[in-house]
Amino acid sequence: MKLESLKTFIVGNPPPGFGGRYFLFLKLRTACGIEGVGEVYAASFGPKVVAAMVEDVFARYLEGNDPHHIERFWRRAHGSGFTQRPDPSMMGVVSGLEMACWDIIGKAADKPVYELLGGMVNERLRTYTYLYPRPEDDPATFYNSPEKSAEAAAACVAEGFTALKFDPAGPYTAFGGHQPDMEILDRSEAFCRLIREAVGGKADLLFGTHGQFTAAGARRLARRLEPYDPLWFEEPTPPDMPEEMAKVAAATSIPVATGERLTTKWEFRRVLETGAASILQMNMGRVGGLLEGKKIAGMAEAFYAQVAPHLYCGPVVGAANVQLAASIPNFLVLESIRKWDDFHADILKTPMRWEEGYVIPPKTPGLGVELNEEVALAHPYEGDQLHLQMSQEPFEVAGEPFAGG
Numbered sequence: 001m002k003l004e005s006l007k008t009f010i011v012g013n014p015p016p017g018f019g020g021r022y023f024l025f026l027k028l029r030t031a032c033g034i035e036g037v038g039e040v041y042a043a044s045f046g047p048k049v050v051a052a053m054v055e056d057v058f059a060r061y062l063e064g065n066d067p068h069h070i071e072r073f074w075r076r077a078h079g080s081g082f083t084q085r086p087d088p089s090m091m092g093v094v095s096g097l098e099m100a101c102w103d104i105i106g107k108a109a110d111k112p113v114y115e116l117l118g119g120m121v122n123e124r125l126r127t128y129t130y131l132y133p134r135p136e137d138d139p140a141t142f143y144n145s146p147e148k149s150a151e152a153a154a155a156c157v158a159e160g161f162t163a164l165k166f167d168p169a170g171p172y173t174a175f176g177g178h179q180p181d182m183e184i185l186d187r188s189e190a191f192c193r194l195i196r197e198a199v200g201g202k203a204d205l206l207f208g209t210h211g212q213f214t215a216a217g218a219r220r221l222a223r224r225l226e227p228y229d230p231l232w233f234e235e236p237t238p239p240d241m242p243e244e245m246a247k248v249a250a251a252t253s254i255p256v257a258t259g260e261r262l263t264t265k266w267e268f269r270r271v272l273e274t275g276a277a278s279i280l281q282m283n284m285g286r287v288g289g290l291l292e293g294k295k296i297a298g299m300a301e302a303f304y305a306q307v308a309p310h311l312y313c314g315p316v317v318g319a320a321n322v323q324l325a326a327s328i329p330n331f332l333v334l335e336s337i338r339k340w341d342d343f344h345a346d347i348l349k350t351p352m353r354w355e356e357g358y359v360i361p362p363k364t365p366g367l368g369v370e371l372n373e374e375v376a377l378a379h380p381y382e383g384d385q386l387h388l389q390m391s392q393e394p395f396e397v398a399g400e401p402f403a404g405g
Contacts, residue, residue, distance in 0.1 A: 001066055001108065003101075004031040006058045008051040009371070011314070011347065012381035016139070018132050019337045019344065020388060022047055022381035023314030025371055026054055028100040030067065036103030037371045039316035041285030042092025043387040053093050067101035070291050074098065078264070078288075091263040091288045098289030099320045099367065106366035113367055114326040117294050124358040125325050127336040128163035128206060129156060144168065146190040150198040157199050160356035163231065163333050164199070166191055167208030169221065173391040176210075177238050179217040185224050192228035204231035204333075207254070211238040211261075212395075215247040222252035231333075232257040232279050232308075242276035249275055257281050260310040264288050268296045272303045279332060281310040284320035297328040306332035313387070315344045315352060319362075319369040322352070326361040334359060347375050 009025040024040045024047050042050045061076045077094045078084060106113045114120050131152045133142040142148050146168070153164050168191040170184045180188075188207070195205055207230045213221065218236035225233065233254040237245045239261045249256040257279035262268055263286055271277050280300050287293050297307050307330055309321035318340065325331045336354065337344050345351035349370040353360040362368030 001034070001068070001104075002031045002064055003028055003058075003062050003067055004064075005029045006055060006063075008054055009373070009376040010047040010051060010381045011376045012379045012383070013314075014343055014379060016133070018130075018342075019311075020313055021383060021385055022387060023316075023347070024050055024054075024096070025314065025316055025376060026096050026100060027371065028058075028062075028067070028097070028104060030104060034104050034107050036067070036100035036107070036366065037316055037369065038096035038098070038100030038103070039285050039314050039320075040092045040096035041283050041313045041317055041387075042089045044089050046384065046386065047381055050089070050093065053089065054096065057090075057093050058097060062097060062101075067104045070098055070101055070289070073101070074288065074291065086262075086264040086267045088261070088263045088286060092286045095285045095287060095289045098291065099284060099316070102290050102320075102323070103366035110365050112326075112361065112363060112365060113290065113323040114361060117290065117323065117327040120326050120361065121329050122326050122331050122361075124355075124360050125322060125331065125334045126162065127334045127354065127357060127359055128165055128204075129161055129336050129338050130208075131156070131164055131166045132338060144187070146187065146194045149191060150194040153195045153203070154198040157202050159339070161203060162357050163204040163206055164195065165206035165208050165234075165335075166195065167210065167234075169209045169212055171391050171395070172210035172212050173393060173395050175394040176212045177214045177217065178212065178395040180213060180221050185221060188221060189224040192225050192230065196228045206230065206232055206234065206257075208234040209236055210390075211235045213237055215244045218248040219251045222248065222254055226253055230254050234258065234281070235260070242271045242274045245271075245276035246274040249277060255279055257308060259283075260286075260312070262287070265292060265295050265299060269299065272300060272305060278305045280305055280307050282307070283310040283313070283317060284324060285313055285317035290320055290324055293324045294327070297324065297330060301328075301330045306330045308332045309334055311335040311337060315340060315348055316367070316369060316371065318344070318352065319367045322359055322361050323367060347372055
């Protein structure tokens with residue numbers, strides 16, 4: 001079996017745009033006609049640049065090769081250009097190509113990918129959603145209104161969710177971390193208090209930040225949140241120094257979660273060895289692919305750490321997250337973009353199966369999803385912004401209310 005061709009799709013995510021401004025999908029095809037789909041979560045450059053990176057890596061390391069040889073491909077790409085460093089852009093590209101290889105391997109074997117990663121452990125996967133504005137809510141004010149978020153939380157619990165994420169701690173900036181001011185502390189506590197009152201013990205609260213704070217500032221904030229017993233405090237400090245994050249983890253009873261911006265086993269090793277977090281949130285579209293995710297999950301198991309795959313992109317990464325989560329014993333909870341509905345369903349030929357707060361892993365071969373190319377081609381991305389964009393000003397200048405992730 002040899003890989004023969006590659007197609008890429010830069011797909012604009014139509015309003016309300018939950019999951020990011022665009023998605024970058026790819027499709028590999030073998031000479032014998034088996035196709036595999038992947039998705040890249042590399043946000044440092046514009047999507048056309050990343051698509052060109054995908055084409056370059058495919059031509060150098062995959063074209064004409066057997067898709068089964070994932071470890072060989074991974075090492076060649078990881079060392080490309082004399083690097084051997086945790087490069088998020090390269091690993092994003094590798095992740096998309098690697099998951100497409102697994103999709104082909106699963107189809108050739110007539111097995112879901114999780115059966116090839118050790119077999120199914122979890123027959124259904126608990127999910128959580130970010131609190132998004134409802135149709136009747138004003139997005140310009142929703143993300144800073146604890147009252148509106150509490151109403152949305154109660155509605156999500158009524159739909160079946162048992163865990164909810166929100167991040168009211170102000171704008172995130174390229175100049176972080178910083179100390180939270182009193183307005184941030186008060187607003188964050190109000191969110192936790194009102195959402196806890198709205199959902200009672202029916203749902204876990206997942207307090208998100210985006211690495212905004214210094215360790216000292218994050219400890220101050222954690223003390224304000226502890227009475228409401230969140231399941232986690234997400235990425236309280238920037239991701240580049242887990243030694244600082246470990247100071248927060250040691251000072252609070254709230255479990256610390258991190259990992260959406262990390263890539264490769266080496267970055268996650270630092271998190272585990274320093275005690276920076278006990279919940280790992282790798283994203284299968286960035287971390288280095290499914291095999292790398294499985295290695296990290298195994299490493300985490302030895303530290304009694306759990307895995308909560310992160311999703312702020314499209315449903316192909318989501319499908320890869322499901323395959324990993326189904327196959328590991330230390331799975332905690334899976335991020336959903338709502339109920340895998342709306343455009344996240346339209347872009348697939350068959351939507352993911354979400355039932356009463358759980359995803360049911362598909363039994364179909366490969367990743368279990370197929371890209372609807374007609375829908376993908378009908379929604380080209382026409383903008384020039386990145387998938388996500390931090391504020392370009394220091395916190396004191398960029399201190400306008402958070403406008404949503």
